[in-house]
Amino acid sequence: MGRRGLLVVISAPSGGGKTTVIQRVMESMDGRFQYSVSATTRPRRGNEKDGRDYYFLSLDEFEQKKKRGEFAEWAEVHGHFYGTPKAPLETWLEQGKVVLLDLDVDGGLQIKEHYGHEALLIFIKPPSVESLRTRLRERNTETEAQITKRLERYPKELKKSEHYDYQIVNRDVEETVATIKKLIEMHLN
Numbered sequence: 001m002g003r004r005g006l007l008v009v010i011s012a013p014s015g016g017g018k019t020t021v022i023q024r025v026m027e028s029m030d031g032r033f034q035y036s037v038s039a040t041t042r043p044r045r046g047n048e049k050d051g052r053d054y055y056f057l058s059l060d061e062f063e064q065k066k067k068r069g070e071f072a073e074w075a076e077v078h079g080h081f082y083g084t085p086k087a088p089l090e091t092w093l094e095q096g097k098v099v100l101l102d103l104d105v106d107g108g109l110q111i112k113e114h115y116g117h118e119a120l121l122i123f124i125k126p127p128s129v130e131s132l133r134t135r136l137r138e139r140n141t142e143t144e145a146q147i148t149k150r151l152e153r154y155p156k157e158l159k160k161s162e163h164y165d166y167q168i169v170n171r172d173v174e175e176t177v178a179t180i181k182k183l184i185e186m187h188l189n
Contacts, residue, residue: 009108012124015135042080073110105160123161
């Protein structure tokens with residue numbers, strides 16, 4: 001039997017640059033990584049596509065999948081549900097693939113609990129709370145009240161991220177991507 005894969009969970013507060021970092025890591029690894037697409041009940045943003053960015057589900061569809069145990073982890077975040085489909089993760093681990101997961105801290109900790117040493121948890125920290133506020137405003141996807149709600153969640157996320165394997169301050173995207181790639185290579189060897 002071949003070597004099993006690795007689940008790499010990347011978490012960050014809203015506006016922390018997580019999506020950009022994950023995209024850059026994926027692009028730089030020449031298809032060696034698999035990206036785990038999460039399911040969500042939140043509405044689509046801009047040019048998001050079903051099956052590429054998320055599996056967009058109704059609340060009822062999400063509840064049915066949850067009851068059937070189809071999620072490796074799930075959480076309610078900012079009034080919407082998110083979950084990671086379990087079947088593809090199992091398949092990819094069996095195939096020895098490195099799987100990138102874009103999760104909040106609670107989801108990451110659930111993955112670590114279920115998969116143990118097969119999961120590597122990396123938390124991306126912003127240089128400052130003010131830089132986080134600026135990034136959230138620049139996204140132009142939320143009201144000021146929603147931004148405040150997201151920022152209020154950050155201290156709790158930071159505290160929970162202490163249980164992660166690594167914390168990286170995202171001052172420069174390319175530097176952050178290089179660090180993540182090094183950490184993954186380290187865990188594969």
